[in-house]
Amino acid sequence: MGAGRGHGEDEVLTGSELKRRAKAGVFVVSTRGLVILLLGFAGNVVVARLLEPRDLGVVAVGMSFVLFAGLVSDGGLGAGLIRREQPPSGEELGALSALQLGLTLAMTALAAAVAVPLGRVAWVTAVMVASMPFVALQFPGRILLERALLYRRLVVVEMSQVLCYQAWAIGTVAAGFGVWGLATATVVRALVGAVVMGCVCPDGLVRPRPRLRLIRPLVGxxxxxxxxxxxxxxxxxxxxxxxxxxxxxxxxxxxxxxxxxxxxxxxxxxxxxxxxxxxxxxxxxxxxxxxxxxxxxxxxxxxxxxxxxxxxxxxxxxxxxxxxxxxxxxxxxxxxxxxxxxxxxxxxxxxxxxxxxxxxxxxxxxxxxxxxxxxxxxxxxxxxxxxxxxxxxxxxxxxxxxxxxxxxxxxxxxxxxxxxxxxxxxxxxxxxxxxxxxxxxxxxxxxxxxxxxxxxxxxxxxxxxxxxxxxxxxxxxxxxxxxxxxxxxxxxxxxxx
Known part of the structure; x- marks a missing residue:
């Protein structure tokens, strides 16, 4: 897409349509949060009965690194595109995708390299960090859907991720894979999210193209x-x-x-x-x-x-x-x-x-x-x-x-x-x-x-x-x-x- 041309999800909204989407978003996002909370609680109960406390501690360490990687790779740049009056161009979304994909791939490689001498905990962390490149692929679609207040589509993505994560985690842990089931479930969740995002928001599928000049105005x-x-x-x-x-x-x-x-x-x-x-x-x-x-x-x-x-x-x-x-x-x-x-x-x-x-x-x-x-x-x-x-x-x-x-x-x-x-x-x-x-x-x-x-x-x-x-x-x-x-x-x- 050329610079300045809008996306299908980013049309100009009338006052009444904006109000309707905002009200719908409040209910949809609230309900989504409650359902995810309940599913997570039920999944934790099942998994906790199959694993030892040490295993859950190992996963907690890995999740801390995933949260850190998410903070660094996002950099708040997507928020800069959400708040802007004019819709983001395909070139801007491609530049953002290239930056985030590059950062998450570098973090994945670093985590794998560090894991070689450090052993099991580090390897579990490296597997979980490997989910971040798939998360990065979702960002352009998320930006477009957030701007358009199309939260039903975002909830479809998020619920798909949660359901697949719980199914994979419980199934693999029950099959005897232990902590590796939870670690790989993190990757499955991110991969499913990227695939479903491509289905619900095709305009978010952009080719990553490094162009720092397009990103620079968003950095501050x-x-x-x-x-x-x-x-x-x-x-x-x-x-x-x-x-x-x-x-x-x-x-x-x-x-x-x-x-x-x-x-x-x-x-x-x-x-x-x-x-x-x-x-x-x-x-x-x-x-x-x-x-x-x-x-x-x-x-x-x-x-x-x-x-x-x-x-x-x-x-x-x-x-x-x-x-x-x-x-x-x-x-x-x-x-x-x-x-x-x-x-x-x-x-x-x-x-x-x-x-x-x-x-x-x-x-x-x-x-x-x-x-x-x-x-x-x-x-x-x-x-x-x-x-x-x-x-x-x-x-x-x-x-x-x-x-x-x-x-x-x-x-x-x-x-x-x-x-x-x-x-x-x-x-x-x-x-x-x-x-x-x-x-x-x-x-x-x-x-x-x-x-x-x-x-x-x-x-x-x-x-x-x-x-x-x-x-x-x-x-x-x-x-x-x-x-x-x-x-x-x-x-x-x-x-x-």
Missing amino acids: FGLRFQAVNATWLLRDQLLNVCVAAVGGVAQLGLWALAKRLMEVPYLILQSLWRVSFPTMSRLVSDRDRSTRLVQQAVEITSVGMGFVLTALAGSAPGLVPGLFGPQWRDAAAAVPGACLGLAVGGSVSVAAQGYLYALGDARTVLRAGLLQAVTWFAVTVPLLVPLGVASVGLGWCAAGVVEALVIGRATTRSIPVRLARPLIAPVLAGVGAAAVGWAVSARGGGTLWSGLAGGGCSAALFAVAMTVADRHLVRRTCAFAASSVRAALSHRAAEEG
């Missing part, structure tokens, strides 16, 4: 964008180290379980983050529409996530021991602070982070991520000994407030939005409702049933309080959720998928 934004992801990854790893070093391995185990509980609300926010970036990139030149969308996003997210997070916090004293056993009871102490931090920071970042990225202001998001990490450590580490795992939740709460302040301030300098006021009623209602639910759950004996009662009580009280405070906003939130489902299940969406 791309590096800052990827630095944000690297900061989050490093923050999580260092936090685990600090919790283990200061509080002990038992506290780390409690935090790991509490963090797993937070994955469900985090999945919902991830779907909103993912959809907001390409959506705002389409609207950033229209200041009035961008302002309305950011304002609506923070209002609806604060209420919608308030239901989920309030119910989770109120149910924790019974839900945790009821599901996982009484030995995990103390993990519930981290949940309320984590929920509050996610409610504040998540609501603002969903509304504003995509807008800042669309402006090309990855520097502010990076600064927010760094300050968030520093705040989390500054609050958590001194309180670990006296408060235990609850300190990690308090650290998350403080970090969420800092993130909201930094991102919110940068956004309000660009467009006239109110990001703090919409949080007041949901936060106050959520804290009060969660406190009542916590008491119900704890006094009910800390069982699964008392946890469900506490969570239900919290959600009901939150709904009543928010209806009294702003019933129109509650209606708009429910209407948005319903329209997201309708948009995702519509005949038009089925044709696009």
Whole structure:
């Protein structure tokens, strides 16, 4: 394709079509995340019964290197093409593909060379890293589909990968191949993804052609964008180290379980983050529409996530021991602070982070991520000994407030939005409702049933309080959720998928 000529998936979208695709994307990506989480959990249960803990540790080492290789090879360059107003040309996609393919092939060769003298763990890592060139082949198609908000097609790719990975991993491990079954399953997953991507997005099949002059304009934004992801990854790893070093391995185990509980609300926010970036990139030149969308996003997210997070916090004293056993009871102490931090920071970042990225202001998001990490450590580490795992939740709460302040301030300098006021009623209602639910759950004996009662009580009280405070906003939130489902299940969406 010639420079400047668009792709079939990257047509100009009308306002109504953009809104429909964005709403459908929220439901599709959220559902996809939940299904993948459940499939992964079921697969892990089966594989864990067939392997030794040491085997899973070897795979964890390999996966760490795969994540690092992904960060380096991506470089955030794809994000630069997603945020741009004009569609990427075939030459640009080919240049990007050549760069990423070259980097991943070099990493694969290096991993194989290092594995020769180091033995089994290094060889398993080398096999897993060998999946990265196939991942690189998917990037052009992913860029085009993300720009067009065609998330049904992306979900087809991702679900195909997960199903093939689980089938290969379970089958080969059961056949006696042990850890090599998991390692080769990583390669199979990437290969299947590349093949399916070629089917659902033929325009993404481009010939890799090294042309650095086409990539150079994307490097600045791309590096800052990827630095944000690297900061989050490093923050999580260092936090685990600090919790283990200061509080002990038992506290780390409690935090790991509490963090797993937070994955469900985090999945919902991830779907909103993912959809907001390409959506705002389409609207950033229209200041009035961008302002309305950011304002609506923070209002609806604060209420919608308030239901989920309030119910989770109120149910924790019974839900945790009821599901996982009484030995995990103390993990519930981290949940309320984590929920509050996610409610504040998540609501603002969903509304504003995509807008800042669309402006090309990855520097502010990076600064927010760094300050968030520093705040989390500054609050958590001194309180670990006296408060235990609850300190990690308090650290998350403080970090969420800092993130909201930094991102919110940068956004309000660009467009006239109110990001703090919409949080007041949901936060106050959520804290009060969660406190009542916590008491119900704890006094009910800390069982699964008392946890469900506490969570239900919290959600009901939150709904009543928010209806009294702003019933129109509650209606708009429910209407948005319903329209997201309708948009995702519509005949038009089925044709696009």
